Amino acid sequence: MxxxxxxxxxxxxxxxxxxxxxxxxxxxxxxxxxxxxTILVVATKNPIDTLVPESLFDYTFDNCVPPGSASLRLLGxxxxxxxxSVIFIVILKSVFFNYSWHEIRLNNYISAxxxxxxxxxxxxxxxxxxxxxxxxxxxxxxxxxxxSMK
Amino acid sequence: MKKIxxxxxxxxxxxxxxxxxxxxxxxxxITEKDVVLLRDYxxxxxxxxHDTALDYNIEHWCRFNKIGKNEKFTFLRWDDMDxxxxxDTISIFILDKQVFxxxxxxxxxxxxxxxxxxxxSGNDIKQxxxxxxxxxxxxxKDMKMYPTYEEVIKQDE
Numbered sequence: 001m002x003x004x005x006x007x008x009x010x011x012x013x014x015x016x017x018x019x020x021x022x023x024x025x026x027x028x029x030x031x032x033x034x035x036x037x038t039i040l041v042v043a044t045k046n047p048i049d050t051l052v053p054e055s056l057f058d059y060t061f062d063n064c065v066p067p068g069s070a071s072l073r074l075l076g077x078x079x080x081x082x083x084x085s086v087i088f089i090v091i092l093k094s095v096f097f098n099y100s101w102h103e104i105r106l107n108n109y110i111s112a113x114x115x116x117x118x119x120x121x122x123x124x125x126x127x128x129x130x131x132x133x134x135x136x137x138x139x140x141x142x143x144x145x146x147x148s149m150k
Numbered sequence: 151m152k153k154i155x156x157x158x159x160x161x162x163x164x165x166x167x168x169x170x171x172x173x174x175x176x177x178x179x180i181t182e183k184d185v186v187l188l189r190d191y192x193x194x195x196x197x198x199x200h201d202t203a204l205d206y207n208i209e210h211w212c213r214f215n216k217i218g219k220n221e222k223f224t225f226l227r228w229d230d231m232d233x234x235x236x237x238d239t240i241s242i243f244i245l246d247k248q249v250f251x252x253x254x255x256x257x258x259x260x261x262x263x264x265x266x267x268x269x270x271s272g273n274d275i276k277q278x279x280x281x282x283x284x285x286x287x288x289x290x291k292d293m294k295m296y297p298t299y300e301e302v303i304k305q306d307e
Contacts, residue, residue: 057216064208101251
């Protein structure tokens with residue numbers, strides 16, 4: 001009986017320690033496109049690798065984010081704890097137009113990849129994560145290719 | 151005066167009542183393969199394009215949707231359907247997911263690599279009880295589609 005109580009307490013403590021992100025009214029995570037290109041963005045939590053997924057549909061995605069717009073809601077803050085990793089992969093519309101998804105994956109024809117911890121996402125204070133990456137992201141795991149793929 | 155007011159209220163109610171009994175429309179993939187579904191944006195400001203070409207510009211499309219085998223997917227919600235009347239037409243495009251994954255969007259559009267396109271009126275959707283099957287059911291044989299109903303059935307055999 002004592003063992004059960006102790007285990008229950010430990011499990012409760014663990015559950016509480018997996019602190020999820022909380023920004024009041026905001027319950028979702030998205031990307032803000034501050035570039036001049038229309039982009040496509042895919043995202044997932046705790047990816048097994050940093051590659052473009054085998055299919056667009058393997059991850060949450062927004063297939064069209066015009067310049068100046070925010071993406072559709074990609075993940076919920078409720079789904080992401082501070083220790084989780086979230087990957088965002090950005091592909092230019094022109095690349096998606098000219099290459100198959102398999103070619104994009106094989107050749108890594110991406111414009112940017114962010115591999116962010118939950119607490120790093122939290123550091124944006126509930127605002128959309130910017131694309132292209134900003135100065136405030138310089139210590140984050142960010143890959144950004146400035147040249148457009150034609 | 152009371153009669154006029156009553157007639158006005160009845161007309162107002164009649165105008166606001168949606169043409170569709172159900173507030174959404176589903177697409178039902180009855181095949182053994184995954185497909186991708188596309189449709190236009192619909193709004194009061196932007197009615198569906200009356201153009202059956204595949205637009206190169208992905209901004210003109212709603213989200214790409216993957217529909218698994220034997221899966222249903224709600225492709226029209228109540229706020230999409232409200233602007234639609236029985237005579238408006240909406241085109242939905244059905245693609246093979248394998249083709250979608252392995253072919254550029256440019257080639258898909260240029261070579262029109264669709265499995266099927268349905269051009270459905272509000273009346274058609276209502277007739278199908280707001281559930282649109284692929285492959286098409288016999289109830290759809292006189293509805294507008296590409297290729298023809300017979301060709302679509304044959305290609306699925």
